[in-house]
Amino acid sequence: MHTSVVANAAGLAIVYRLLGLSWSLKAHSGEIGDIALNVGMQVGMTPYYDLKITRATGRALTVSAMLRDKREAEWLAAEINKALR
Numbered sequence: 001m002h003t004s005v006v007a008n009a010a011g012l013a014i015v016y017r018l019l020g021l022s023w024s025l026k027a028h029s030g031e032i033g034d035i036a037l038n039v040g041m042q043v044g045m046t047p048y049y050d051l052k053i054t055r056a057t058g059r060a061l062t063v064s065a066m067l068r069d070k071r072e073a074e075w076l077a078a079e080i081n082k083a084l085r
Contacts, residue, residue, distance in 0.1 A: 005063055007083035012053065014063060029084055031056040035077045040065055049073040053080075 002017040011028040033054035040050035048066040051073055055061060063080065067073040 003064055005080065007080045009084065012061070012080070012084065014061060025061055027053070027055055027061060032084060035063075035081055037070070037073050037077065051077055051080075 004015045051063040
């Protein structure tokens with residue numbers, strides 16, 4: 001699976017691609033809330049993080065799933081936050 005994220009002051013666009021299929025999700029900057037890391041799954045002692053963005057409409061956007069490195073996930077969240085401002 002390949003995920004592309006475009007974040008700017010206007011909002012957020014996420015494009016997912018899997019086996020030749022693609023779909024996209026968009027959110028305007030006014031409807032974007034908090035960016036949070038959630039533990040999506042755990043294998044042994046290793047957690048895998050999901051990067052989720054809450055929206056005013058209530059349904060969260062999953063930007064990326066199963067990130068193994070917490071520092072990388074935190075960095076990605078900070079970069080998205082910085083680009084949205």
